[in-house]
Amino acid sequence: MAKGLPKRSEDFSAWYNELVGKADLAEHSGVKGCMVVKPYGYAIWENMKAVLDQKFKETGHQNAYFPIFVPKSLFEAEEKNAEGFAKECAIVTHYRLKNDPDKEGKLMVDPAAKLQEELIVRPTSEAIIWSTYKKWIQSYRDLPLLINQWANVVRWEMRTRLFLRTTEFLWQEGHTAHATKAEALEETEKMMYVYADFAEDYMAMPVIKGLKSESERFAGAEDTYCIEALMQDGKALQAGTSHFLGQNFAKAFDVKFADADGKQEYVWASSWGVSTRLIGGLIMTHSDDLGLVLPPKLAPIHVAIVPIYKGGEQLAQISEVANKLKADMQAKGIIVKYDDDDKRKPGWKFAEYEMKGVPVRIAIGPRDLENGTVEVARRDTLEKESLQQEDLAIKVEHLLEQIQINLLDRAKTYREEFTNVATTWDEFTELIDNKGGFVHAHWDGTEETEQKIKEETKATIRCIPFDQKEEAGSCIYSGNPSKGMVLFAKAY
RNA sequence: CGGGGUGUGGCCCAGUCCGGUCAAGGCGCCUGGUUUGGGACCAGGAGAUCGCAGGUUCGAAUCCUGCCACCCCGACCA
Numbered sequence: 001m002a003k004g005l006p007k008r009s010e011d012f013s014a015w016y017n018e019l020v021g022k023a024d025l026a027e028h029s030g031v032k033g034c035m036v037v038k039p040y041g042y043a044i045w046e047n048m049k050a051v052l053d054q055k056f057k058e059t060g061h062q063n064a065y066f067p068i069f070v071p072k073s074l075f076e077a078e079e080k081n082a083e084g085f086a087k088e089c090a091i092v093t094h095y096r097l098k099n100d101p102d103k104e105g106k107l108m109v110d111p112a113a114k115l116q117e118e119l120i121v122r123p124t125s126e127a128i129i130w131s132t133y134k135k136w137i138q139s140y141r142d143l144p145l146l147i148n149q150w151a152n153v154v155r156w157e158m159r160t161r162l163f164l165r166t167t168e169f170l171w172q173e174g175h176t177a178h179a180t181k182a183e184a185l186e187e188t189e190k191m192m193y194v195y196a197d198f199a200e201d202y203m204a205m206p207v208i209k210g211l212k213s214e215s216e217r218f219a220g221a222e223d224t225y226c227i228e229a230l231m232q233d234g235k236a237l238q239a240g241t242s243h244f245l246g247q248n249f250a251k252a253f254d255v256k257f258a259d260a261d262g263k264q265e266y267v268w269a270s271s272w273g274v275s276t277r278l279i280g281g282l283i284m285t286h287s288d289d290l291g292l293v294l295p296p297k298l299a300p301i302h303v304a305i306v307p308i309y310k311g312g313e314q315l316a317q318i319s320e321v322a323n324k325l326k327a328d329m330q331a332k333g334i335i336v337k338y339d340d341d342d343k344r345k346p347g348w349k350f351a352e353y354e355m356k357g358v359p360v361r362i363a364i365g366p367r368d369l370e371n372g373t374v375e376v377a378r379r380d381t382l383e384k385e386s387l388q389q390e391d392l393a394i395k396v397e398h399l400l401e402q403i404q405i406n407l408l409d410r411a412k413t414y415r416e417e418f419t420n421v422a423t424t425w426d427e428f429t430e431l432i433d434n435k436g437g438f439v440h441a442h443w444d445g446t447e448e449t450e451q452k453i454k455e456e457t458k459a460t461i462r463c464i465p466f467d468q469k470e471e472a473g474s475c476i477y478s479g480n481p482s483k484g485m486v487l488f489a490k491a492y
Numbered sequence: 493c494g495g496g497g498u499g500u501g502g503c504c505c506a507g508u509c510c511g512g513u514c515a516a517g518g519c520g521c522c523u524g525g526u527u528u529g530g531g532a533c534c535a536g537g538a539g540a541u542c543g544c545a546g547g548u549u550c551g552a553a554u555c556c557u558g559c560c561a562c563c564c565c566g567a568c569c570a
Binding site: 004013014029030031032087124159164165169171237238239241273274306310345346348350 | 528530531532562563564566567569570
């Protein structure tokens, strides 16, 4: 593993890219815009997935799986949704290759194997799912229908970045059907809270909950709820969205149900999703110039134990202590790696576990054998202290809790520092251009103004925060009346 | 889609302008030995049709033509 990372302060983008590689999270594949998620990175995703999956089930959802291909005729049924995604679709047109008569050993697309109807590789699954729901829903007794799917989707973006925006990515998408508007709205909001709780409690990533402006709304939605996080470079990251779809998809796919009075009604819908992008958010929220910093609740390894020894005999003595401590910690559900690999020196291992963001490192050497101690180093603050071996598992358990709390606190403090209010256009541009971060400002509510602000500053409305108070003001750009402030930032 | 790069052992890359012991170096890997409290060292060893296809030439990683792929910066988006 190579040494050192670029400094965040000098080139945040290069820092991020190199960190992803050096922490062994993912790498570029031979396929444009597509990544290989490596075991360590995938382990983080699995941890995220496990927690979210449980939360979805606790809120009454079931998992199912729908096809990756969407026939074009289904795809185009909900017009706005289709239009929104049309520019970034991969399309299957043929189903067979054959030997190329002109090029020995090469294959070509068999023109005889052209599909009658093209298949769209799902950029999202509303179409295929709602065409299925039509068959599943007849009566109010079939509602609510609460389904989640873990899947891959493809969006042919112009420009990609590992985890943050890849052509293919992993995500979950919830698709629910309800008898009433109120119920669908409640669901939409509920899932946004599930995401927000996950972001804060597990990722230690504070988020702002709010509503997207019309132009930022999901294609085909009536309303998009979102959680927005702030990265260390002052840019915002949309970390999750939950959409109230109204009856748009029900109407497009003719999904009606008989209510208790036998009257036919269109069902109400929501959809919501988070993706492997969360890993990008996790990285950019906590990590430092030494590498990844992971919150204990999502770290694949909680504790790495590094022996420091001279000769096999000493190693054996240390291993005895290490294995006992490891067993104690494991009994408390702490994931421990005892790294007695003789091919690496301690210094190398220290740097390696720092790069990989392991929350706690324990070193045990001859001094410790004598004193009955171990050296405990925490990744978040880089502090080291010597602790007695007695009750170490309990101490480490507490330490992991503290690290989890500290990471969230630190991220909150950072976000507070980089959240400001602008009352004039000058203040606004000054903040956006020079300081970065979130900027609260009055907006006249028009798409035109939103667009102009974006053109002139690159800042977009991240959301209309739920906890924003209603107050009369005047738009920082147009000077027209505003009903309240909204949240601006440059975004990923 | 514009702009800029890159493609050479598993990885990072030198060499390309100026064609000829040029396929160099570092990391990693294998063998042996010494080491081990912040990325060890010594000795020996294995590993490359220089992105692909043509062409020029006595001779091409190097020059010419065409193609392909990926990355980075923007516009578009999760």
